Amino acid sequence: MMHEITFFLNEKEVTCKVKPATVLLDLIRDGFELKGTKPGCHEGECGACTVLVNDAPVNSCLFLAVNANGKRITTIEGLTNKDGSLHAVQEVLVESGAVQCGFCTSGMAMSIKAMLHQYESGHHVPGESLKNLPDREEIKKYLEGNLCRCTGYVKIIDAAEKLFAKEV
Numbered sequence: 796m797m798h799e800i801t802f803f804l805n806e807k808e809v810t811c812k813v814k815p816a817t818v819l820l821d822l823i824r825d826g827f828e829l830k831g832t833k834p835g836c837h838e839g840e841c842g843a844c845t846v847l848v849n850d851a852p853v854n855s856c857l858f859l860a861v862n863a864n865g866k867r868i869t870t871i872e873g874l875t876n877k878d879g880s881l882h883a884v885q886e887v888l889v890e891s892g893a894v895q896c897g898f899c900t901s902g903m904a905m906s907i908k909a910m911l912h913q914y915e916s917g918h919h920v921p922g923e924s925l926k927n928l929p930d931r932e933e934i935k936k937y938l939e940g941n942l943c944r945c946t947g948y949v950k951i952i953d954a955a956e957k958l959f960a961k962e963v
């Protein structure tokens with residue numbers, strides 16, 4: 796039996812029919828042809844498939860598409876600025892040399908964006924400095940669900956640190 800769902804995908808309202816067992820990763824990639832979200836382990840272990848559900852990072856390989864109903868889903872395609880330029884998260888990853896094969900990069904960028912959102916909404920008063928900037932250990936902890944086989948993580952953590960420093 797198919798279920799009709801309506802949700803916001805990268806700020807655009809969409810309606811579609813999904814099977815009960817369809818996962819969000821497959822719906823995004825195959826149903827909407829958004830191939831920036833990467834299929835890695837399909838088991839919730841690698842973070843390559845990370846998207847935001849109502850601003851929180853989620854492994855889309857484990858998230859049933861029916862549960863997207865009524866939610867806001869953001870993929871890497873939705874992170875890019877409206878004029879097509881890279882979002883600050885993407886820019887800092889590139890500038891820092893944190894992208895090698897790139898397979899983990901979409902998921903990594905979405906997790907960093909989620910962390911940024913969390914800090915901004917939790918601690919940030921517009922126009923004022925962030926009170927508690929995350930330190931390196933906190934960044935590492937936050938990103939521990941995102942695996943990277945290429946970089947050794949140093950440049951990725953550097954990138955996130957730079958981003959938080961820029962945002963204040």
Ligand code: FES
Binds near residue numbers: 833834837838
């Ligand atoms: S593909 Fe989803 S966590 Fe690895």
Ligand code: FES
Binds near residue numbers: 898900946
């Ligand atoms: S850049 Fe290759 S897996 Fe991270």
